[in-house]
Amino acid sequence: MSPLTFFPLAALIVACALGVILNLHPIRSALCLAMTLFLMAVMFVFLDAHLVAALQVIVYAGAILVLFLFVIMLLNLEADLPQKRRRVLTMAASAIGVVFALLSLRPLFFPGGALPGPGFDAAVPAEFGTATGIGELLFTRYVLPFEITGVLLLVAVLGAVVLAKKKLV
Amino acid sequence: MVMPDVSWAVLLPTLLITGTGFAVLMADLAVTGPEKDGLGWIGLIGLAVAAIASVALWNTAETSFAATIVLDRYAVFFNVLFCIAAGLTLLMSMDYLGTIDLHSGEYYALILLATAGMFLMAAANDLIVLFLGLETMSVAAYVLAGIWRPDLRSSEAAMKYFLLGAFATGFLLFGIALLYGAFQTTALGPIARELGASGGLQRVLAGGGMALLLVGFAFKIAAVPFHAWAPDVYEGSPTTVTAFMAVGVKAAAFAGFVRVFMHTFAAFAVEWSAVLAVMAVATMTLGNLAALRQNNIKRLLAYSSIAHAGYLLVGMVAGTPAAGAAVLYYLLAYTLMNTGAFAVVIALGRRGEPNESLDDFDGVGMRYPLLGFCMTVFMLSLAGIPTLAGFTGKFYLFSAAVQQGYVWLAIIGILNSVVSMYYYGGVLMRMFMADGGKDVQGTAHRPYLAATIAASAFGTVFLGIFPSWAYELAHAAFLSLR
Amino acid sequence: MVPVTYYIALSVILFVIGAVGFLIRRNLIVMFMSIELMLNAANLAFVAFSRQQLAMDGQVIVFFVMTVAAAEVAVGLAIIIALFRHRETLNADEIRILRW
Numbered sequence: 208m209s210p211l212t213f214f215p216l217a218a219l220i221v222a223c224a225l226g227v228i229l230n231l232h233p234i235r236s237a238l239c240l241a242m243t244l245f246l247m248a249v250m251f252v253f254l255d256a257h258l259v260a261a262l263q264v265i266v267y268a269g270a271i272l273v274l275f276l277f278v279i280m281l282l283n284l285e286a287d288l289p290q291k292r293r294r295v296l297t298m299a300a301s302a303i304g305v306v307f308a309l310l311s312l313r314p315l316f317f318p319g320g321a322l323p324g325p326g327f328d329a330a331v332p333a334e335f336g337t338a339t340g341i342g343e344l345l346f347t348r349y350v351l352p353f354e355i356t357g358v359l360l361l362v363a364v365l366g367a368v369v370l371a372k373k374k375l376v
Numbered sequence: 377m378v379m380p381d382v383s384w385a386v387l388l389p390t391l392l393i394t395g396t397g398f399a400v401l402m403a404d405l406a407v408t409g410p411e412k413d414g415l416g417w418i419g420l421i422g423l424a425v426a427a428i429a430s431v432a433l434w435n436t437a438e439t440s441f442a443a444t445i446v447l448d449r450y451a452v453f454f455n456v457l458f459c460i461a462a463g464l465t466l467l468m469s470m471d472y473l474g475t476i477d478l479h480s481g482e483y484y485a486l487i488l489l490a491t492a493g494m495f496l497m498a499a500a501n502d503l504i505v506l507f508l509g510l511e512t513m514s515v516a517a518y519v520l521a522g523i524w525r526p527d528l529r530s531s532e533a534a535m536k537y538f539l540l541g542a543f544a545t546g547f548l549l550f551g552i553a554l555l556y557g558a559f560q561t562t563a564l565g566p567i568a569r570e571l572g573a574s575g576g577l578q579r580v581l582a583g584g585g586m587a588l589l590l591v592g593f594a595f596k597i598a599a600v601p602f603h604a605w606a607p608d609v610y611e612g613s614p615t616t617v618t619a620f621m622a623v624g625v626k627a628a629a630f631a632g633f634v635r636v637f638m639h640t641f642a643a644f645a646v647e648w649s650a651v652l653a654v655m656a657v658a659t660m661t662l663g664n665l666a667a668l669r670q671n672n673i674k675r676l677l678a679y680s681s682i683a684h685a686g687y688l689l690v691g692m693v694a695g696t697p698a699a700g701a702a703v704l705y706y707l708l709a710y711t712l713m714n715t716g717a718f719a720v721v722i723a724l725g726r727r728g729e730p731n732e733s734l735d736d737f738d739g740v741g742m743r744y745p746l747l748g749f750c751m752t753v754f755m756l757s758l759a760g761i762p763t764l765a766g767f768t769g770k771f772y773l774f775s776a777a778v779q780q781g782y783v784w785l786a787i788i789g790i791l792n793s794v795v796s797m798y799y800y801g802g803v804l805m806r807m808f809m810a811d812g813g814k815d816v817q818g819t820a821h822r823p824y825l826a827a828t829i830a831a832s833a834f835g836t837v838f839l840g841i842f843p844s845w846a847y848e849l850a851h852a853a854f855l856s857l858r
Numbered sequence: 859m860v861p862v863t864y865y866i867a868l869s870v871i872l873f874v875i876g877a878v879g880f881l882i883r884r885n886l887i888v889m890f891m892s893i894e895l896m897l898n899a900a901n902l903a904f905v906a907f908s909r910q911q912l913a914m915d916g917q918v919i920v921f922f923v924m925t926v927a928a929a930e931v932a933v934g935l936a937i938i939i940a941l942f943r944h945r946e947t948l949n950a951d952e953i954r955i956l957r958w
Contacts, residue, residue: 208860209860210860213860213864217864217868220868220872221871221872221875224872224875224895225875227875227879227888227892228875228876228878228879228882228888228891228892228895230888233885233887233888236887236888236891237887237891240891240894243895243898244898247898247901247902250902251905254865254905254906254908255909256905256908256909256917256920258917259901259905259917259920259921262921262924263924266924266928267898267924267927270928271894271927271931274931274932274935275887275890275891275931275935278887278935278938278939279887281939282938282942284885284887287884296882300878300881300882301878301882303878304874304877304878304881305874307874308870308871308874311870312870312871314580321576321577321861322558322578322581322910322911323560323578324560324911324913325910325911325912326862327859327862327910328859329912331912332912335912335914336914336917340914341914341917341918343377344914344915345921346377347377347378347379347380347442348380348442348444348915349442349444349504349915349918349922350380350441350442351380351387351441351442351444351445351505352444352502352504352505352508353922355505355508355509355512356508356922356925356926358394358492358493358512359493359512359925359926359929360925360929361489362486362490362512362515362519362929363515363928363929363930363932363933365401365482365485365486365489365519366486366515366516366518366932366933366936367932367933367935367936368482368936369480369482369519370519370522370523370525370534370933370936370937370939370940371935371936371939371940375525375526504919504922507922507926508926511926511930515929515930515933518933518934518937519933519936519937525940528944528945531941531944534937534940535937535938535941538930538933538937539880539886539889539890539893539934542890542893542930542934543877543880543893545893545897545930546873546876546877546893546896546897546900549896549897549900549923550869550873550896550900550903552900552919553900553903553904553907556903556904556907556916556919557862557866557903557906557910560907560911560913560915561915562919577863581866
């Protein structure tokens with residue numbers, strides 16, 4: 208990906224992410240999150256992760272985010288009031304965040320050695336990032352995590368029903 | 377396509393527990409109302425079978441499923457510990473749930489599935505399996521914290537636990553991402569081998585990954601400064617769930633923490649043990665000092681739980697096999713004494729009256745001598761009085777620290793134990809020397825609760841008088857980390 | 859070609875935005891969305907590393923992370939609904955029965 212495409216995309220992603228945390232109305236935050244997720248999917252396509260990009264749109268933006276929107280509308284939420292009392296805490300947390308980000312970004316731009324591996328300039332094999340490639344890995348090397356995920360989803364379904372259903376146990 | 381190696385023996389304990397969870401869910405369809413408490417029996421049988429299967433597999437040291445899961449003595453030790461914790465919880469629940477009018481088959485299934493997650497955390501040979509096991513256990517725990525829906529405190533506890541738990545998961549996951557970037561794999565074996573030889577950008581990523589993993593684990597064990605969720609969550613959840621969290625979830629978090637840090641990250645031991653030493657001091661001190669000010673027994677036990685995590689961190693700092701064995705032994709002792717303490721708290725309550733304030737303990741020991749005796753055993757063991765399991769545990773931990781030169785840490789630990797005697801003793805003084813007329817139900821009509829208290833008390837005393845066999849097992853378990 | 863460190867820098871920035879959002883916002887839903895930002899930051903890191911190594915392991919891990927996120931969202935929103943049925947508020951400051 209050339210810098211010409213990376214930087215505008217990155218700037219947009221950061222702007223939408225800031226929109227998520229800074230918007231006063233939860234619906235607007237959710238829509239900013241939707242934009243962020245779509246832009247991330249675009250980023251994934253540029254990184255040759257085609258199946259993951261599709262899943263990002265279908266699962267993350269299409270299911271998880273829709274669930275958020277359902278709940279926001281079900282509970283009929285309204286915009287938050289601007290928080291005057293917590294100004295100091297907000298400033299402090301944001302300042303710490305910025306400092307932390309800068310501190311962690313500095314060592315990343317070390318000239319000291321690249322990571323082992325083919326790198327971004329190598330040619331991409333045909334099956335990279337496709338459903339076939341990922342499926343093969345998923346059912347051979349990662350078959351146990353795959354099955355564990357099944358149990359996790361069972362727990363989640365069980366839990367969601369137990370907690371949210373109208374009729375008490 | 378290369379199929380992975382499949383060794384069912386390695387997966388057997390986890391399969392048994394998960395299968396038991398499914399069986400409970402199926403049986404749940406056939407029973408209604410108060411009969412649901414019988415589902416606990418299915419759980420207990422399943423746990424017993426899984427524990428026996430684990431013990432039978434004591435001498436295996438195999439990895440399986442493309443080296444993502446391992447069954448070594450370490451995993452077997454923790455499997456048995458989780459079975460004990462879950463078994464005692466199920467036993468008490470069969471009496472407790474009737475008290476709060478909660479007749480839920482899903483409760484039993486969730487406890488069993490959470491235990492399955494714990495098994496995976498102890499047996500993980502890959503960061504992804506560790507992560508998924510942690511999530512399975514945690515999601516089940518979030519639900520269990522909020523399962524008593526009529527009570528607002530339960531829903532609040534679930535919300536706080538969920539939000540802070542998910543926050544910690546974010547840190548843990550980003551740490552795994554950085555480690556993946558540094559080493560092109562998430563398997564613990566290759567990471568351990570390549571960690572020492574890393575340099576440049578790889579080292580930066582590895583360091584960042586370790587730091588974030590430390591934050592994630594610190595949240596789960598409720599170490600300072602990531603402990604803020606524990607008192608509220610422990611107080612609001614139903615008491616059996618609190619016991620399960622304080623004992624099982626904490627042990628599972630330590631199982632993962634010890635395997636990843638003391639074994640996989642051993643090359644960086646100097647760096648992370650310095651951080652853990654500071655954390656240990658802060659955790660012990662804050663836990664004990666805050667416990668002094670509590671009026672609610674569940675919050676008191678929550679802060680005591682935080683303090684005990686601090687003692688365990690001292691063992692991790694010491695870093696030797698003897699220290700690792702001490703950590704494992706202490707977790708076993710802690711399982712028994714803490715569950716017993718919570719069981720006594722349940723015994724003090726009755727339908728409609730939880731009786732969780734310290735004032736409700738006044739005079740109980742005089743009117744219910746057996747209950748008072750058992751609580752004495754638990755409180756003194758938690759404080760570290762000799763001939764009880766807590767003392768031997770602390771002895772092993774602090775002597776391991778001294779042997780490695782951490783004398784100051786051991787001294788702080790001992791001072792903290794002395795401070796803790798004040799509030800544990802305070803509970804006992806109220807029970808035996810204060811005048812109170814509170815009519816508590818005790819263990820009348822609650823045989824399973826009585827069995828839980830008796831078993832825990834027996835275990836605490838037995839481990840205190842005969843500690844060596846358990847310590848040897850813990851030592852063998854720790855040495856099996858490969 | 860943009861080096862992999864740029865992608866990691868972006869994911870660190872996203873992670874920090876998510877973490878700060880969690881700490882400064884008091885609305886439960888927005889706090890939850892901030893956590894989703896943190897998970898997405900990790901996903902970006904995984905995919906970028908996967909491309910750099912030309913090994914699909916990172917993408918398979920993203921698959922698992924998405925599943926975990928979905929499971930957490932289901933349970934989390936159920937908890938929020940259960941809480942909302944008690945108190946008609948979703949402001950974390952007003953939910954303060956359990957305190958010091």
